[in-house]
Amino acid sequence: MVRDINSEEALKLDIPLFVDLRAESEFTEATIPGAVNLPIFNDDERTQVGTTYHQDGPAKARWLALQIVSPKLPELAKQIDYWSRQKAVVLFCWRGGMRSRAISMICDLVGIPAYRLTGGYKAYRKMVRNYLWEQQLDREVIVLHGLTGVGKTEVIEILANHGLAAINLEALASNRGSVFGGIGLPPGPNQKMFESYLAHILWHQARFPYIVVECESRRIGRNTLPTPFIEGMRTGSHILLYDSLENRVQRLIGEYTYQGSPDLDSLSRAITSLKNRLGGEKTTELINYLYQGDLVQVTRELLVNYYDPLYHYPHGPSKEYDLCVSTQDIMAAANRIEDYLNHRYNQ
Template sequence: MVVFSRVLCYTVFNIKMSSINPGDELQPKRTEKNRRRMMITPIEFDKALSLSRPLFIDVRSESEFNEDHIPGAINIPLFNDEERALIGSVYKKQSPKQARQLGLKILSPKLPGLVYSVQSQGEGRQIILYCWRGGMRSLSLATVLDLMNTHVFRLNGGYKSFRRWIRSYFSQDNFPFQVVVLHGLTGTGKTNIIKKLAERGVPVLDLEGLAGHRGSVFGSVGLPEQPTQKHFESLIWRECHKFKSNDYLVVECESKRIGKLVLPTLLFNEMKAGRHILLYDTLEHRINRIIREYQVDKNREELAKTLGNLEKNLGVKKVKEWQSLIMEEKTYSVLKMLLVKYYDLLYKYPDHPSAKYELSLSSVDENQAANVIT
C-alpha cells in the first residue's frame, strides 16, 4: 500500500509525501539504471477498434457511465458519485492540492481491489482504460497497473474523444448503408420479423430494441427505462460498425421520435430515401399479436395508465371508458377500437398488397415473410 501511495503521489497527483506524512521526504531518483519501461500505451479510438480483443474499461463514476459509455465497456470506477462530488467540492472551495490529497486518501485503500478487477476481467484481452477526457483518473490506475507489470492502453482524450467520434459519424454527408424499411399497420409483426431476420444473419437495426420502446402509446409497457439520447446514438453506431462490411441495413419504419429518444437525422433521412417493403395482416391477427407481445394479463394496470397519454387525441371521456374496459379484461375490444379508430387512420397503410411498395408480404406466417426478405 505504501508503494502504491508513493507512486500516485509522485507520478500522478504530484503531491510530496511530506504533505501527508510529515518527515517522510523520500523522493526516488529516476536514473538510467533504475528507469523502467512504462507499459502504458496511448491509443486513438479508431486504432483501439482494430485490436483483436479490446476491452474498454471506464473508470468514471457510475452516473457518468450510465449516461453514456463506449458500448461493451465495463465500469470499474475509481470514485463513486458521492466521492467524486466531495472531491469536486474541495477543489472549488479549498484548493486543487487539497482535492488531490483527498483523492489519494480515498483511492489508496481501493487500489488492490481495482487492480484485481482489471486483471481478472481483462485476462486475455487488450485493456483500454478511459475516463472523462484522458486525464488523472485513467492515468492513476494505468500507473499502478504498470507497476504490477500489466500492460494497458490509455484512450487519448477519454470518453470525450469517443463522443466526438459519434457526432462525426452521424454528421457525415452520406450514410454508409442503403436502408431497407419495413412498413405496416400496428400489429403486423414488423419487430418480430426484424428479430427473425437477425437470427438469419441479415444486417438489421432493431431501433425499438435499442431505444427500449415499441413506438406506440403502449411502447414502454413492461420495459425498463429508456437509455439516454447519447447512449442511444452510441448503440446505433455500435450496430452500424458491426455491419460495416455490408452495404445495406434492414429497419422497421419509425417516426423521428421513439419514446423520449430522437433518431439521428442522417439515419432518418436515409430511411425516407430507402427501399420500402409493406407487411399486412388481418385485424384479428394484429390484435392477438399485440395481446401476446404486450403481455396484457401481466401489465393490465400499466396499459390502462399509459392510455391516458391519448386524452388530447381521443378525448377524456373515451379514454376513461377504454381504461375501464381494460381493467374489466375487455382488452380485445379496446385494442380493436384503438386500431380502427386511431392508429390505422393515423398511419394509413394498406391492409393488402400495394404497388406503392417494392414488395408486399403477408405477415400471417412471420417465418415465411422473413425467408422472402432474406
C-alpha cells in the same frame, strides 16, 4: 506495458474490455457499451476532490486524491490484472486525464498489459456524434412499413437472427413508439447511450451495404434518431407488410401479455390519453372492455378507430412499395425479405 490508443483503434481490438475509471454516477449516466465500472473515486470522494480543487487549488486537490486512492491501488491493480488475462483491457476516464494516467502508471509498474484511451470518454463521445450526426449514412436503409400489429418487429428480429443487417430501433430505445410504447418495458436509455448503441451496431454490421429497420418517426420514446439516419430512411428502399385485422389483434395481445397478465392500469392511462381523438364515450367504453378482460375488443377498436386511420397504410399489396409481403406466416415473410435482400445485393 500500457499503450495509448484512440477510440477507433480500440473498437477494432479483438475482444476489448473497456474499463471505466469514472465515478458511479458518471458511469450510470453514459459509458461505452459493454464497459465495466472500476471507479477510482466514488461519487462522494470525487465531490471532495472537486471542491478542494476549486477552494484550495490543484496542488491540495492532488494530495487529497492521492490520500484517497493509495489504499485502493492493490485491489484496483489486481482486478485489472485479472481482466487482462482474458481480454484486451482499455482504461479510460472522462478526458484521458489524471485518473487514467494514474492507473496506467500502476499497471506499468507491475507489468499489467493494457491500453489507455486517448481523450477518454469525451473523445469517444465526439467520435460517435460525428459518425451519426455529421456524416451521410454509409449504406442503404431498407424500411419496413405496415399497419400496427403486422409483425414488423418480429420480422426484424428474425432477419437479425439469420445474420442479416437489421436493427430493432424500438428495442434500443426500450419503447414501441406509441402511447402504449413503454408499457411492460424497462426504462429506456438516455440519448447518449441510445446513440452509442446505434453506432456500435452500425459499425459491427459495416460489411453489409444495407440496414433493415422499421419505419419510425424522429423520436422513439425519449430518444431522437440522428438526422442522416432519418434521411436514409426517407430515400431508402421501402417494403410493405400486411396482414388481416384478426391476426394483427392476436399478435398485439400476445406482445403485451407474453410476460403474464397485462398492466391494466397502465393500459387504461394510455387509452385515457387518447380521449381527444377517440371521444369521451368511446374512451370510457374501451376502459370498461379492458377491465372486463375483453382484450380482443379493446385491441380491435384501437386499431380500427385510432391506429389504422393515423398511419394510412394499405391493407394489402400496393404498387407504391418496392416489395409487398403478407405476414400471415411470419417466418415465410422474413424468408421472402431475406431472398429479396440477397438478390438485390447479390449476396
